[in-house]
Amino acid sequence: MSDIGDWFRSIPAITRYWFAATVAVPLVGKLGLISPAYFFLWPEAFLYRFQIWRPITATFYFPVGPGTGFLYLVNLYFLYQYSTRLETGAFDGRPADYLFMLLFNWICIVITGLAMDMQLLMIPLIMSVLYVWAQLNRDMIVSFWFGTRFKACYLPWVILGFNYIIGGSVINELIGNLVGHLYFFLMFRYPMDLGGRNFLSTPQFLTLPQNGSSEKAPPSSSTGNAPPPWSPEHPLSHHPGLTWLLQGPRFCSSRSRGQI
Numbered sequence: 001m002s003d004i005g006d007w008f009r010s011i012p013a014i015t016r017y018w019f020a021a022t023v024a025v026p027l028v029g030k031l032g033l034i035s036p037a038y039f040f041l042w043p044e045a046f047l048y049r050f051q052i053w054r055p056i057t058a059t060f061y062f063p064v065g066p067g068t069g070f071l072y073l074v075n076l077y078f079l080y081q082y083s084t085r086l087e088t089g090a091f092d093g094r095p096a097d098y099l100f101m102l103l104f105n106w107i108c109i110v111i112t113g114l115a116m117d118m119q120l121l122m123i124p125l126i127m128s129v130l131y132v133w134a135q136l137n138r139d140m141i142v143s144f145w146f147g148t149r150f151k152a153c154y155l156p157w158v159i160l161g162f163n164y165i166i167g168g169s170v171i172n173e174l175i176g177n178l179v180g181h182l183y184f185f186l187m188f189r190y191p192m193d194l195g196g197r198n199f200l201s202t203p204q205f206l207t208l209p210q211n212g213s214s215e216k217a218p219p220s221s222s223t224g225n226a227p228p229p230w231s232p233e234h235p236l237s238h239h240p241g242l243t244w245l246l247q248g249p250r251f252c253s254s255r256s257r258g259q260i
Contacts, residue, residue, distance in 0.1 A: 025060035127176025
């Protein structure tokens with residue numbers, strides 16, 4: 001048990017809480033402690049009965065059963081793997097920026113879910129994070145099942161097909177990819193590649209004191225006092241996944257390898 005506890009504590013904070021909620025909420029529903037009917041995103045219940053918790057529970061809940069258990073575990077693994085990579089990689093030291101990315105993607109997915117009557121939002125949010133990671137590491141060669149290897153930029157679409165084969169819905173994965181693309185376009189590609197303005201900025205209230213300190217935490221990368229993502233002073237400007245925006249697309253290096 002101590003090994004499991006050490007592993008769990010080693011997960012970066014935001015990913016750790018997200019992972020724990022995605023395990024706990026389905027478990028509560030499976031054990032019957034709370035009826036799963038309260039976890040789904042039903043537009044009528046949310047908009048007219050003011051059951052305002054539904055967008056949150058629908059993000060963490062998944063109906064685990066004999067026909068859906070493998071799909072759930074696969075996407076739980078994707079959550080752990082790619083959220084951890086983003087939080088400790090491109091967003092390392094900037095938890096407010098990463099939390100803002102999750103909130104932006106979540107809000108877009110909730111709006112889409114209400115419009116399209118999507119009752120579960122777990123997979124779309126996971127896919128949106130995976131898409132952002134894939135774009136920031138598009139030159140990496142990743143290994144998938146059965147020894148297949150390809151550029152990371154194709155990974156979200158490969159997983160879309162893979163999830164569909166094992167019982168997922170193309171709509172959920174597609175919405176996640178589109179929302180991830182929207183964030184990446186507005187935060188990075190539009191201002192860096194097309195010279196447009198920065199439409200997204202991390203709210204100041206998300207910048208919390210670190211390590212229990214009462215001092216104000218350093219400003220996040222997108223706040224007004226910090227350099228924008230395309231500025232040479234910003235750490236992300238030197239990220240391998242963003243240099244292609246400034247230099248133009250290029251083929252992947254055979255030395256850049258990763259594993260799913």
